[in-house]
Amino acid sequence: MLMNFAGRSLDLAQCHVMGILNVTPDSFSDGGRFIRRDAALMQARRMVSDGAAFIDVGGESTRPGSSPVSVQEELDRVCPVVEAIAAELDAVISVDTSTPEVIAESVRLGAGLINDVRALQRDGAVRAAVEAGVPVCLMHMKGQPGDMQVKPGYDNVNREVASFLMSRVRLVEEAGVLAHNILLDPGFGFGKSLDHNLQLLAAVEQMRALGYPVLAGLSRKSMLGQITGRDVSERLPASLAAATIAAMKGASIIRVHDVRETVDAVKVVTAMEVMVQ
Numbered sequence: 704m705l706m707n708f709a710g711r712s713l714d715l716a717q718c719h720v721m722g723i724l725n726v727t728p729d730s731f732s733d734g735g736r737f738i739r740r741d742a743a744l745m746q747a748r749r750m751v752s753d754g755a756a757f758i759d760v761g762g763e764s765t766r767p768g769s770s771p772v773s774v775q776e777e778l779d780r781v782c783p784v785v786e787a788i789a790a791e792l793d794a795v796i797s798v799d800t801s802t803p804e805v806i807a808e809s810v811r812l813g814a815g816l817i818n819d820v821r822a823l824q825r826d827g828a829v830r831a832a833v834e835a836g837v838p839v840c841l842m843h844m845k846g847q848p849g850d851m852q853v854k855p856g857y858d859n860v861n862r863e864v865a866s867f868l869m870s871r872v873r874l875v876e877e878a879g880v881l882a883h884n885i886l887l888d889p890g891f892g893f894g895k896s897l898d899h900n901l902q903l904l905a906a907v908e909q910m911r912a913l914g915y916p917v918l919a920g921l922s923r924k925s926m927l928g929q930i931t932g933r934d935v936s937e938r939l940p941a942s943l944a945a946a947t948i949a950a951m952k953g954a955s956i957i958r959v960h961d962v963r964e965t966v967d968a969v970k971v972v973t974a975m976e977v978m979v980q
């Protein structure tokens with residue numbers, strides 16, 4: 704199951720690790736533009752040498768309660784980092800954005816995947832993705848980052864998430880996105896209670912059966928804090944457990960902060976799968 708990310712082909716029958724590179728002010732607060740770019744590049748270098756196949760560059764925080772940034776601010780944060788990584792590193796650059804201008808510019812600079820937590824619902828985003836011609840990850844989110852964790856409710860979370868994602872698939876395919884360029888993501892923590900997240904995690908195989916590769920982002924999320932009682936800085940073991948479950952259930956990409964440790968966990972899952980094939 705090969706997918707081509709702007710010239711880099713990866714077999715998504717196997718599980719790959721995506722390193723998270725936030726270029727928001729809270730992540731690289733000190734220094735000017737170039738210091739921020741260089742700090743981000745150093746972090747990207749480390750993640751690639753630790754085994755990340757993807758680097759996910761994001762300039763707009765999507766944490767619960769976060770506020771939006773202007774298009775220009777997002778371009779200023781993301782584009783220099785995409786350009787620097789593309790010039791030097793052997794990894795797929797994913798851009799975590801919902802903004803059409805950022806989609807167009809970052810793909811022009813070398814990004815090979817659009818990771819949109821809003822599933823291309825912003826005005827102009829579908830057109831930008833079609834024109835960019837690279838794979839897209841469509842994620843489910845109920846509500847908006849500002850309010851999504853206020854009493855999220857579902858009759859059947861797995862059915863509702865799958866039905867939303869498939870309605871987006873139909874729409875983007877009709878607009879011209881190729882079926883073999885689509886990934887799906889249940890959106891752990893985006894308008895979901897702990898129970899919803901656990902039901903979705905248990906059902907990654909069913910999501911995979913919809914016919915599109917699955918991306919899972921569970922790293923350090925509050926659901927893991929709720930389960931373990933641990934602060935965000937102490938959620939590595941729980942994050943590895945969650946990543947291992949997702950990989951065993953067929954996720955093709957695991958989005959994480961702790962690349963080196965997750966790559967090892969995924970290697971164990973892959974070794975077992977290769978053995979029993």
Ligand code: 9MG
Nearest residue numbers: 799818842888890891919920
């Ligand atoms: C940007 N971002 C934060 N969490 C995420 C998740 O779970 N999946 C994807 N695709 N992107 C995410």
